[in-house]
Amino acid sequence: MERYARLVLSFAALLLALAPTTLAGQADEAPLRIGVIDLDAAAFGSPAGQELAQQLTDFQQDLAAELQARQEAVRAVELRVAEADSLTVDEQRVLEREYQDALTAFQRYQQDKQEEATALQNDGRERIRAELAPVIEAIQAELDYDLILNATSPIIILFSERVDITQLVIDRLASETPGGP
Template sequence: MKRYARLPLSSATLLLALAPATLAGQTEGQAADAPLSIGVIDLDAAAFGSPAGQALAQQLTDFQQELAAELQARQDAVRAVELRVAEADSLTVDERRVLEREYQDALTAFQRYQQDKQEEAAALQTDGRERIRAELAPVIEAIQAELGYDLILNATSPIIILFSERVDITPLVIDRLAAEDPGGA
C-alpha cells in the first residue's frame, strides 16, 4: 500500500470546501426503490496523493527549509547583539541605551519576520487546499455519476462527501410526525 506524506492541513478544512454536496436527481436508470449505493473515500489519502497534494507537500517542505535557515541566521544576529549588551559593562549609560535599543529593534524585526512568514505559510496552505479541492471535487462527482452512488462518506471521519435526495429522510419524518399529531396542529 502506498503511503502518502501528511500535509499540515486538516481533512475537515478540506471537506468544508467539498461537502456535503447534494446530488440533483438520481442516476439515470436508478429506481427510487433500488438499494442505496454507498461509496467510501479516504479523503486524506486522495488529497495527499493527488498531484496538487504532492505539489503542496513539496512547496511546504521547500518553504520550511528556507525559513528554518533564514530564521537561524536572524536569530544568530539577535544573539550577537544580545551578547554585546551583556558584555557592555564599560560603556557609558548613553552607549548602553543605544546598544539595548539596537537589541530591541533586532528582536522586534525577528519577531515581525517570523509572524510574516507564518502568515505566508498559512496563505500557501490555503491556496494549496483550493487547488486540491478544485482537483478532487469534479473527480468525486464524476465517479458518483458514473457508478451511481447515493452517498459518499469519508473513511477517516464521520463526514458526508456527497448525498442524493434518496437518502434524505426529512420528508418521511415530517409525514410521520404529522400522522402522530392527533390535534392536527
C-alpha cells in the same frame, strides 16, 4: 466539538439504517449505492497534494535556515549588550535599542512567515479541492452513488435526493401526532 462529531456520525448511521427501509417498498428503484472515501489520503495522494507537501517542506527548510541566521544576529547583539560594561550610558542605550530593534524584527519576521505559511496552506487546500471535487462528482455520476461518506470523519461528501428522508419523517410525525392526518 467531539460531542458534535458523535452526533453527526450518529445521525449519519441513523440515516443509513433508515434509508434502505424507506426504499424497500419502492420496487421501481435500485438499492442505495454508498461509497466511502478517505479524503485525507486522496488529498495527500493527489498531484496538488504532493505539490503542496513539497512546497511546505521547501518553505520550512528555507525558513529554518533564515530563522537560525536571524536568531544568531540577535544573539550577537545580545552578547554585545552583555559585554557593554565599559561603554558610556548613551552607548549602552544605543546598544540596548539596537537589541530591541533586532528582537522586534526577528519576531515580525516569524509572524510574517507564519502568515505566509498559512496562506500557502490555504491556497494549496483550494487547489486540492478544485482537483478532487470534479473527480468525486464524476465517479458519483458514473457509478451512480447515492451517498459518499468520508472514511475518517463524519462528513457526507455527496448525497442524492433518494437518501433524503426529511419528508418521510415529517409525514410520520404528523401521522403519529394526536389530531394529525
